[in-house]
Amino acid sequence: MTRRSLFGTARFARALATTSIRSAMALRASFWMQVVFMVLNNFTFLVFWWALLAKVPSIRGWRLADVAVLYGVTAAGFGLAVTFFGGALQLGRTIDDGELDPLLVQPKPTLLYAAGSRSLASGLGDFASGIALLALSGQVSVWRAPLALLAIVTSGLVFIASTTIFQSLTFWLGRSEAFARQLWDATLNFSLYPEPLFGGGLRLLLFTIIPAGFVGYVPANLVRHPSAAGASLAVTAALAYVALAHWVFRRGLKRYASGSRFGVFG
Amino acid sequence: MNRLRFAKYAAFARIAAALARAERGELLGRALFFPIILGVFAALWRAVGEAGMPLARTPSTLVWYLASTEWVLLSTPPVHFEIEQEVRRGDIAYHLPRPSSYAVSAFAQGLGVLSVRAPVLAAAAFVCAFVYGKGLPEHPLALLYVVPFGLAAQVVLLTFQLTIGLLAFWLQNVGPVYWVWQKSAFVLGGLMLPLELYPAAVQRLAHFTPFPALLYGPARFILGAPPTHGVELAWALAGWFAVAVLLATAVYGRALRALAVNGG
Numbered sequence: 062m063t064r065r066s067l068f069g070t071a072r073f074a075r076a077l078a079t080t081s082i083r084s085a086m087a088l089r090a091s092f093w094m095q096v097v098f099m100v101l102n103n104f105t106f107l108v109f110w111w112a113l114l115a116k117v118p119s120i121r122g123w124r125l126a127d128v129a130v131l132y133g134v135t136a137a138g139f140g141l142a143v144t145f146f147g148g149a150l151q152l153g154r155t156i157d158d159g160e161l162d163p164l165l166v167q168p169k170p171t172l173l174y175a176a177g178s179r180s181l182a183s184g185l186g187d188f189a190s191g192i193a194l195l196a197l198s199g200q201v202s203v204w205r206a207p208l209a210l211l212a213i214v215t216s217g218l219v220f221i222a223s224t225t226i227f228q229s230l231t232f233w234l235g236r237s238e239a240f241a242r243q244l245w246d247a248t249l250n251f252s253l254y255p256e257p258l259f260g261g262g263l264r265l266l267l268f269t270i271i272p273a274g275f276v277g278y279v280p281a282n283l284v285r286h287p288s289a290a291g292a293s294l295a296v297t298a299a300l301a302y303v304a305l306a307h308w309v310f311r312r313g314l315k316r317y318a319s320g321s322r323f324g325v326f327g
Numbered sequence: 328m329n330r331l332r333f334a335k336y337a338a339f340a341r342i343a344a345a346l347a348r349a350e351r352g353e354l355l356g357r358a359l360f361f362p363i364i365l366g367v368f369a370a371l372w373r374a375v376g377e378a379g380m381p382l383a384r385t386p387s388t389l390v391w392y393l394a395s396t397e398w399v400l401l402s403t404p405p406v407h408f409e410i411e412q413e414v415r416r417g418d419i420a421y422h423l424p425r426p427s428s429y430a431v432s433a434f435a436q437g438l439g440v441l442s443v444r445a446p447v448l449a450a451a452a453f454v455c456a457f458v459y460g461k462g463l464p465e466h467p468l469a470l471l472y473v474v475p476f477g478l479a480a481q482v483v484l485l486t487f488q489l490t491i492g493l494l495a496f497w498l499q500n501v502g503p504v505y506w507v508w509q510k511s512a513f514v515l516g517g518l519m520l521p522l523e524l525y526p527a528a529v530q531r532l533a534h535f536t537p538f539p540a541l542l543y544g545p546a547r548f549i550l551g552a553p554p555t556h557g558v559e560l561a562w563a564l565a566g567w568f569a570v571a572v573l574l575a576t577a578v579y580g581r582a583l584r585a586l587a588v589n590g591g
Contacts, residue, residue: 091498098503105510112514112525117378120371154412183503239405240356247360251367258370266363 073169074177078145081180085147092182099186103136103194106253121257128255129198131281134209135252137191138216138276144184146176146221150245152228153238161317172310176225201284208287212280215299216252219275222302223248225310232313244271252277272302335427336435343439347404354444357401358451361394365459368393368519384521387460388549394456395546396518399477402448403484404440406433410492411501423586430489430579437485445478469548472557476545479564484541486571493575496582516542521550537567 086092107129114125143150155161155175164174191213195201201209227241234240251273259267268274275298283291347354372389384392410433413419422429453470457463464470491508495501512518514529516538522530533539540563547556 088499091500094498095500095503098507102503102506102510105507105514108514108529109519112529113375113380113520115526117375117380120374120378181500181502183500186503234352236350237352237356240353242405242408243356243360247363251363254367254371258374259367260370263363263366263370271363 070170070173074173077174077177078180081147081178082144085180085182095181095183096186096189099140099183100190100193103132103187103190107132107194121255123255123257126198126200127281127285129194130200130284131255131277132253133191133194133198133201134212134216134281134284135191135249135277136187136194137213138280139220139249140184140187140189140191140217141213142184142217142221142224143181144188145180147181147184148179149176149221149224149228150181150242151179151238152176152225153231153236153241156229156231156313156317157236157238159318161314165314171314172225172307176221195284205284205287208292209284211292212283212295215283215295216276216280218299219272219302220245220248220252222299222306223272223276225306226302229306229309229313232316247271248273248276256282272298275299275302336431339427339432339435340439340442343436344443345439347440347443354447357444358447360401361397361448361451361455362458364397365390365393365455369459371519384550385465387462388465389521390460391456391464391549392521392546393519394452394460395473395477395549396516396542398445398449398452399480399484399542399545400512400518402441402445403481403488404437404444405488406437406485407488407492407495407501407505409433409436410489411495411499414495415499419586423583428579430493430575433492434486434489434575437489438482441481441485445481449474449477464549466549466551469551472548472554473545476548476557476560476564479561480541480545483537483564483568483571486568486575487537490571490575490578493578493582496586511536512538512542515539517546518542521547537570540564540567 110125110128114120114128118124148155152175161171161175164171167174195209224241224245227244228238230237230241248271251267251271254273254277256264256267256274256278264274275295279291279295279298283295369386369390372386376386413422419429422432425432487508488505491501491505494504498504514525515533515536516522517525517533522533522539522543525533533543540560544556544560544563547560
């Protein structure tokens with residue numbers, strides 16, 4: 062890709078994000094309700110850990126403040142991901158319904174277009190509650206804020222890349238949206254548990270097929286115990302999953318059969 | 328007339344069941360989910376036990392408890408997301424003029440999918456519980472109560488999720504409402520830990536919600552609840568089913584009045 066086309070794609074991505082976010086905010090009451098419900102959602106699940114850690118001081122070295130960091134990074138990363146790339150969550154249905162047709166004839170990257178064409182209003186609620194949890198944890202000083210931001214971005218990238226891979230299974234399996242949803246739901250849910258709990262095959266699974274470890278634990282650990290090695294691991298994992306998602310989607314596109322459906326997109 | 332109406336919705340259920348049977352990959356994927364979930368929570372309880380928290384239950388019992396609650400939750404089809412999609416895409420415009428209630432047909436389709444998923448996932452859940460729990464639960468006969476009460480709970484859960492789906496007429500995206508509902512079910516329904524292990528305040532709050540009847544209630548037989556618990560649970564499920572039906576009816580009625588079809 063030339064430098065000029067790279068800038069062109071970046072400009073397109075920015076315009077797409079602006080349009081999608083404006084579209085999500087168009088219904089004001091619905092927008093704010095979604096934001097508020099998402100904040101409520103994140104704090105509800107923390108009750109489980111609060112109840113558990115009220116009875117024991119720590120679980121394998123994890124205290125409530127550590128769980129708050131894990132939650133904060135994951136929620137903010139997820140929020141960022143679905144605010145800018147909410148379309149990835151519905152990619153399977155888009156493929157199955159033949160709705161990639163109008164995107165394929167556009168001069169811009171198809172995956173970026175499909176993923177960026179929708180913004181979830183609830184993502185802002187997730188992002189806000191994630192930041193609030195990080196602040197409440199007492200483990201993020203002003204000096205660590207850039208590192209926390211890096212952790213959030215890598216968490217969001219791994220989440221959206223793995224979701225793209227799960228949804229792209231539709232190219233091979235046919236209609237499998239519910240299965241893909243279950244996989245990304247699992248990635249998100251399992252990323253909210255402290256990693257020292259897991260061992261053996263389960264650990265391998267949570268760092269590969271269901272990359273909950275790279276959505277939650279690795280970025281959270283970067284905030285808890287900053288190190289160059291931790292930062293490189295988080296960044297490398299994010300880039301690797303993004304590259305894999307791009308490759309899987311392109312391979313899938315070769316199998317894509319048009320929906321032969323007349324329609325407009327946007 | 329009533330028979331004809333029933334036959335119409337029974338056909339919706341039959342077609343949905345046939346589709347669910349045809350989507351074998353999805354069914355298999357859901358079934359394969361149980362070893363992961365039970366593995367995660369078995370690991371969590373081991374760690375909690377190591378940390379010194381008295382669980383008052385054997386790890387085997389807790390694995391069977393979780394298999395029961397997860398079976399109830401995972402078998403219930405996500406009818407709310409189907410409704411959300413149809414409203415968002417404007418497909419709802421094609422459903423409404425049909426000589427059948429959209430809400431009742433969505434419910435019938437949900438029942439059809441449930442009739443396929445529930446037995447398959449029960450087998451998956453209980454086989455996994457047998458493996459992780461290293462044998463049958465302490466009270467094996469409890470399973471005879473868990474299954475029917477679990478099925479009843481799934482029908483009530485489906486009705487509540489239908490109501491959440493109908494909110495898409497106003498919200499467009501029902502995800503946040505569902506996630507609050509789901510997380511409340513996790514905590515107040517005692518999905519991962521029996522409700523009795525939560526602080527008294529959480530337990531008191533839970534009793535004002537349907538979640539204990541939907542998850543903790545059926546799974547409580549595994550913990551050794553006497554058969555008389557069934558009478559109390561049957562009343563609770565019937566009551567919450569009535570509440571769910573009233574809510575769904577009210578929301579659907581308002582939705583039809585306020586409907587502005589999105590692109591239909």
